[in-house]
Amino acid sequence: MSAAVYLLYEQEEAAPISPMPNITLEGKAMNVPPSIIKISDFLWEIPVSYKTGMLVPARIYATEQLLRQMDQGVFEQLTNVACLPGIIDYAFCMPDGHWGYGFPIGGMAAMDPHSGVISPGGIGFDINCGMRLVLTNLTLEEVKPVIHRLVDTLFTRVPSGVGSSGFVKISRDEFRRVAEMGSLWCLRNGYAWPEDLEMTEEGGCFSGADASTVSEKAIERGFDQIGTLGSGNHYLEIQVAKPENVRDEETARAFGFTRPNQVAVMFHCGSRGFGHQVATDYLKLFLSVSGKKYGIKVNDRELSCAPFRSREGQDYFAAMKCAVNMAFANRQVILHRIREVFSSIFHRSPEDLGMSMVYDVAHNTAKLEKHLVHGKKKEILIHRKGATRSFGPGMEGLPDRYRETGQPVIIGGSMETGSYLLAGLPGARETFCTTAHGSGRAMSRHQAKKLFHGQKLQREMAERGIYVRTASWSGLAEEAGPAYKNIDDVAETTELAGLSKRIIRLVPIGNIKG
Amino acid sequence: MSYRYLEDVATADAAFEACGKTVEETFLSAAEATIRVMIANPESIRARERISIHLESEELDMLLFDFLQEIIYFKDSRRLLLRMKSLHIDLASSPLTLTAEAAGETMIQGHHPLLTDVKAVTLHLFSIKQDEHGWKATVILDI
Numbered sequence: 001m002s003a004a005v006y007l008l009y010e011q012e013e014a015a016p017i018s019p020m021p022n023i024t025l026e027g028k029a030m031n032v033p034p035s036i037i038k039i040s041d042f043l044w045e046i047p048v049s050y051k052t053g054m055l056v057p058a059r060i061y062a063t064e065q066l067l068r069q070m071d072q073g074v075f076e077q078l079t080n081v082a083c084l085p086g087i088i089d090y091a092f093c094m095p096d097g098h099w100g101y102g103f104p105i106g107g108m109a110a111m112d113p114h115s116g117v118i119s120p121g122g123i124g125f126d127i128n129c130g131m132r133l134v135l136t137n138l139t140l141e142e143v144k145p146v147i148h149r150l151v152d153t154l155f156t157r158v159p160s161g162v163g164s165s166g167f168v169k170i171s172r173d174e175f176r177r178v179a180e181m182g183s184l185w186c187l188r189n190g191y192a193w194p195e196d197l198e199m200t201e202e203g204g205c206f207s208g209a210d211a212s213t214v215s216e217k218a219i220e221r222g223f224d225q226i227g228t229l230g231s232g233n234h235y236l237e238i239q240v241a242k243p244e245n246v247r248d249e250e251t252a253r254a255f256g257f258t259r260p261n262q263v264a265v266m267f268h269c270g271s272r273g274f275g276h277q278v279a280t281d282y283l284k285l286f287l288s289v290s291g292k293k294y295g296i297k298v299n300d301r302e303l304s305c306a307p308f309r310s311r312e313g314q315d316y317f318a319a320m321k322c323a324v325n326m327a328f329a330n331r332q333v334i335l336h337r338i339r340e341v342f343s344s345i346f347h348r349s350p351e352d353l354g355m356s357m358v359y360d361v362a363h364n365t366a367k368l369e370k371h372l373v374h375g376k377k378k379e380i381l382i383h384r385k386g387a388t389r390s391f392g393p394g395m396e397g398l399p400d401r402y403r404e405t406g407q408p409v410i411i412g413g414s415m416e417t418g419s420y421l422l423a424g425l426p427g428a429r430e431t432f433c434t435t436a437h438g439s440g441r442a443m444s445r446h447q448a449k450k451l452f453h454g455q456k457l458q459r460e461m462a463e464r465g466i467y468v469r470t471a472s473w474s475g476l477a478e479e480a481g482p483a484y485k486n487i488d489d490v491a492e493t494t495e496l497a498g499l500s501k502r503i504i505r506l507v508p509i510g511n512i513k514g
Numbered sequence: 515m516s517y518r519y520l521e522d523v524a525t526a527d528a529a530f531e532a533c534g535k536t537v538e539e540t541f542l543s544a545a546e547a548t549i550r551v552m553i554a555n556p557e558s559i560r561a562r563e564r565i566s567i568h569l570e571s572e573e574l575d576m577l578l579f580d581f582l583q584e585i586i587y588f589k590d591s592r593r594l595l596l597r598m599k600s601l602h603i604d605l606a607s608s609p610l611t612l613t614a615e616a617a618g619e620t621m622i623q624g625h626h627p628l629l630t631d632v633k634a635v636t637l638h639l640f641s642i643k644q645d646e647h648g649w650k651a652t653v654i655l656d657i
Contacts, residue, residue, distance in 0.1 A: 071525055098525045101638030101654060105526060125634040125656045162552050162628040163593045163621045221590035231631040232657045233526065273590035276633040276656075280583060283637065284576075301637035441525040445630075445657070474554070474629050514631075 031072035036060075042497040045090075046079055053083040053299065059090040061431075061497045066095050069442055069485055073099025074106075080299040081109050086116020086308070088373060088380060092431050094387050095493040096411075096440030096485065100124070102302035105386035105441075108434045111308060113368065113381045117296065118313045119305035120286065120320075122383030124364040125279040127320055128327035129234075129270030130201075131361050131388075131410040131437075133421060134335060136342065137354030140240045140261035144509065146345055150238065151467050151510040153341045158236055158334055159228045160514035161471025166227030168333055175223035175326075176211035179274070182325030186332040196332060198399045199357040201389060204328040206367070209321035214274075215281050218319075222274020222326060227333040229269045231475055231514040233438075235415060236267040236334070238510035245505040251423055252504050254405045255358050264506060265338055266419055268412050269330060269514070270364065275323035282316040308381055317366065324365055331360060358421065359408035361388050363437045370396065371432045382432055390435035390500045392426035409500045411491055413439045415468065416461060416481030418507040420491040427498025435499035439487040448483040449474055461511075470513040479513055515539075517547035520652075524638065528630070529654045533647075537574070538601050540642065540649035541581055541612070545598050548582050548635075551655060552589065554627035559595045561617035569612040575642050577603070577610050578651060582635045589632070593620050630657050 037045045043061055048054040058078040060067060074097045081103055082091040088110040097106030102121020109122060136143075143150065159166060168191075170178070178185045183204025186192040197204045229236060243260045246252050257264075271278075286304035289312055290296045298304055306312040335357070339350035346353060366383045373380060391398050391407040398407055406424035413419045417439070428435060443451075454473030457480055461468050470476040494500045516533040523529035530547040534540035549556045567584050571577040588594040596618035604611045621628065633656040642651040 071522065073524065099523070101524060101527070101636040101656065121638075125636075161623070162631045163589060165593070217587060217591070221587060225590070232633075273633075276590075277587070280634050284579075287576075287637070301640065304637070444522050444525050445528060446519050446521045471623070472627075472629050478630070 031070060031075060032067055033075050042493055046075065051079045051083070054079055056082050056087050056090050058082045058093070060093040060097065061493060061499065062095045063489065063493050066485065066489055066493060070097055071099045074104040077102065077104040077300065078107060080303060081107060081122070083299060084109065084111070084117055084119065084303065084305065085296060086112040088112055092434065094434070094436040095490045096436040096438050098440045100385065102300060103383065103385040106436065107385045108387045108431060109383045110432050111381040111383070113308050113379060116308055116381060117305035118308045118317060118366055118381060119303050119383065120279045120283045120316065121300070121302040121304065122385055123279065123320060123366050124385050125276045126270035127275035127279060127323035127364055128362045129268070129364045130327060130331065131266065131268050131412055132331045132335060133358040133408070133410050134265040134338065135256045135354055135356050135358055136263045136265070137259070138263045138346070139259060140263060140509065143238065143263045147238065147467050147510050150341070150345050151469055151512060153345060154236060154338065155469040155512050157337050157341050158512065160234070160512060161231050164228045165224045166333065168226040170223065172219050172223050175219060178226065178329045179211045179214065179322035179326050180209045181205060182328040183332045186329050191333050191336040196335065196357050200328060200360040201362050204332065204360070206321035206324045208318055209325050210318035211322055213315045213319040214278055214322050218274050218277035218281060221277045222272050225272040225274065226330050227337060228272060228330070229267070229334070229512070229514040230272055231471060233479060234269045234514040236265070236512040237415065237508050239264050239266055239419065239506035239508050241504050241506055245507065248501065248503045251405050255408055255421060255503060256356060257504060266410065266412065266506065267331065267334060269334065271323040271327035272330060274326050278319050278323045282319060285312055320366060324362065328360070359410065361410050363388060369432065372429060380432065384434055386437050387434050388437045390424040390428045390433050392424045392428060392433065395424070395433065409435055411436055411438060411487070413487030414481040414484040415479055415508060415511045415513060416466065417487050418505055420487065420502055421504045421506060422491065422494065422500040422502050425498055425501050428500065431499060435494045436490055439484040439490050441483060442485045443483040445478040448478045448480055452477040452480040466508050466511060468511045468513060476513050515543045515546045517543045524654045527636070527654050528657050532651045532653065533649065535648040537603050537605065537649050540651050541578060541603065542598050542601055544578060544582060544651050544653055545585060548585055548632060548655060549595065549597065551632055551657065552629055553595060554629055556597055558626060559597050560619045562619040563594065563617065565594070565596060565616045567612070567614040567616060570609040572609045574610060575640060577612050578642050579635050579637070579640065581612055581614070582653065586632050586634065594618050595621050595626060632657055
């Protein structure tokens with residue numbers, strides 16, 4: 001592809017600028033850097049001349065419309081990521097990118113494990129926040145008459161909101177085993193089917209987790225939160241695959257969608273207070289060693305980091321894996337609860353209801369993966385923050401069931417608009433097999449609360465056939481559909497850019513908002 | 515107590531500016547702003563349990579970071595909603611020290627109109643500065 005300079009505004013000569021130069025704390029108009037280069041209709045590049053210290057260009061996957069919707073923080077944060085030592089090729093941002101902290105949300109960076117760094121700001125506080133999609137063999141016609149009872153029971157049985165605690169009562173020592181074993185702990189304790197582990201990224205356990213690297217505070221914050229959703233953008237949703245929304249029938253069948261109006265359950269949550277504290281502990285540690293011990297300058301203290309091979313880097317990697325595993329266990333226990341609830345409502349066993357997992361994908365992780373780098377297969381450290389692994393057909397690490405289709409990719413939309421099930425594509429190699437994770441916020445939470453009212457929104461959604469329960473009315477207002485970008489645009493862009501292929505658009509009929 | 519939430523900053527999170535004539539007032543404002551993200555009416559928190567907080571840091575901003583992080587820690591580990599009853603910061607000592615007395619109660623769905631969980635204090639654009647009017651802290655909370 002030839003790169004042509006694309007003028008969004010009058011071209012200015014790019015000049016070195018200071019970190020976070022023009023960020024005004026209010027207002028986000030006209031954010032796209034003038035020096036951005038159009039690579040294709042779905043790919044844009046900010047050259048290294050944009051900011052002093054950039055080691056590689058920054059690349060953004062987006063249509064022009066999505067690019068213009070991105071806030072200024074995306075461009076500043078992504079170009080800060082491009083300054084991190086050891087970064088390979090580009091700092092990437094997915095089409096759902098928006099202003100985060102450290103990395104933008106939707107950010108991805110691959111690091112050379114020998115010369116590169118690991119940064120908690122490239123993973124986020126909610127380590128392994130992720131999505132899980134579960135099948136049923138029920139149809140809309142069977143579920144609709146009981147949707148209120150189903151959602152009400154799920155709302156009671158899957159705790160959500162501020163300060164919620166789970167039903168799994170274990171000691172702190174046992175929790176350490178959860179952190180080291182992830183979904184395997186759930187299998188051994190009756191909360192998982194053997195096939196669940198195979199249908200979870202990395203089998204539901206990052207090997208090398210070491211609970212001795214996490215603080216007592218982290219244990220205290222998380223040990224009774226297994227089986228809880230949390231709040232913010234976390235949710236549990238009952239969805240329908242309508243025939244008109246199935247774009248690829250063959251792959252849909254391979255993913256388990258075999259009948260018209262089939263009902264599925266999608267949920268989004270992470271490692272709760274445990275992961276948040278692990279990230280906080282190591283952010284503070286890295287802040288103290290980045291510059292003083294390792295001489296690494298960062299443009300945003302949230303990007304504080306350490307060489308991956310250093311003692312601090314390896315300790316964080318082992319602690320982060322504990323949080324990853326806790327999140328897998330959390331989603332696994334929630335799945336156990338969902339199966340119980342469906343079984344009690346429909347008076348059939350979960351097996352008889354066909355409640356198998358489609359897949360579980362992680363959003364916020366750092367992981368060693370083998371990819372082609374400049375023609376050679378190498379092990380590299382991939383930071384994904386609000387981004388999804390997207391292995392194409394034939395990739396190592398996929399379960400046999402998905403060898404030919406590629407990995408199921410789950411992109412969650414707003415509670416009003418729907419979500420997508422996609423499949424990994426071979427073309428995602430440039431992003432080291434990474435695609436979007438959601439629709440991406442277009443409006444701040446504060447703005448959304450001014451524009452929408454929780455109880456009114458609940459009534460309006462009920463009129464449109466979506467029954468919602470929430471732990472917080474204002475939290476519901478913050479998650480209103482218009483607060484997000486158009487999920488159709490985001491999913492389509494990932495497909496046109498060759499990152500993931502749309503299989504089914506799933507529409508909500510019931511939702512629990514954390 | 516003086517604070518305001520900022521629009522269009524860190525789109526998915528909660529940003530605020532907290533002010534005060536003294537550094538203590540500013541810390542108290544920031545604490546109230548943090549609690550107010552989680553609960554609609556902090557005034558409804560009853561003083562049923564008391565917690566003493568002692569912190570040390572070489573840097574004033576990291577003292578604020580640790581202080582706000584304590585509120586989040588007690589929210590998860592003991593399900594406690596806390597309000598500060600007194601706070602003293604010794605700016606002359608090395609390291610800087612903070613002593614606070616907090617009081618609060620276990621959160622109860624229904625009694626406390628709970629809003630959004632706060633996961634962490636971020637260091638993105640995090641600052642505390644003094645000017646001719648007093649002190650101002652800028653904080654982005656991950657939610």
